Amino acid sequence: METTYFPTDGPAAPYPVQHRLTSLVQRKRANGKRSGAWIKPLRRLAVNLRDGFRCTWCERDLHGAHPRHVQLDHLTPKIEGGSHDASNLVTACINCNSRRQDMPWREWAKLFPGSVRRVENRRRRSLARYIRLARALRAPETTSTAGS
Numbered sequence: 336m337e338t339t340y341f342p343t344d345g346p347a348a349p350y351p352v353q354h355r356l357t358s359l360v361q362r363k364r365a366n367g368k369r370s371g372a373w374i375k376p377l378r379r380l381a382v383n384l385r386d387g388f389r390c391t392w393c394e395r396d397l398h399g400a401h402p403r404h405v406q407l408d409h410l411t412p413k414i415e416g417g418s419h420d421a422s423n424l425v426t427a428c429i430n431c432n433s434r435r436q437d438m439p440w441r442e443w444a445k446l447f448p449g450s451v452r453r454v455e456n457r458r459r460r461s462l463a464r465y466i467r468l469a470r471a472l473r474a475p476e477t478t479s480t481a482g483s
């Protein structure tokens with residue numbers, strides 16, 4: 336259980352507090368209507384593989400993260416008509432995804448040096464090969480020769 340320090344006064348909370356508050360609110364909101372149904376698990380995995388299981392923004396390594404903390408961020412937000420196409424999706428950690436909310440991604444990217452190039456590189460890659468890889472990773476072992 337992490338301790339959250341609430342600001343006593345002042346218009347803006349210092350960054351870490353603001354950060355924690357925002358993710359707290361997000362988590363609460365998400366609890367009720369949490370759903371990954373908008374994307375198939377295979378496609379989700381393929382995008383994560385394409386992005387090397389690293390947060391596009393802060394570059395956090397997400398290989399060991401809880402699956403719920405490995406999220407997909409819509410570059411153009413859904414409420415602005417952003418699609419679920421892979422070119423509109425990047426892997427993001429739960430913190431970055433929660434904090435960004437609907438901020439234009441190029442604006443948000445200014446906080447993370449090199450992230451514009453990462454986004455461009457990632458969205459340019461064809462998802463097809465990562466779909467194949469995802470499928471292979473998820474397939475049951477059929478060619479096993481040695482006993483297990």
Ligand SMILES: [Zn+2]
Pocket residue numbers: 390391392393394395427428429430431432
């Ligand atoms: Zn991040």
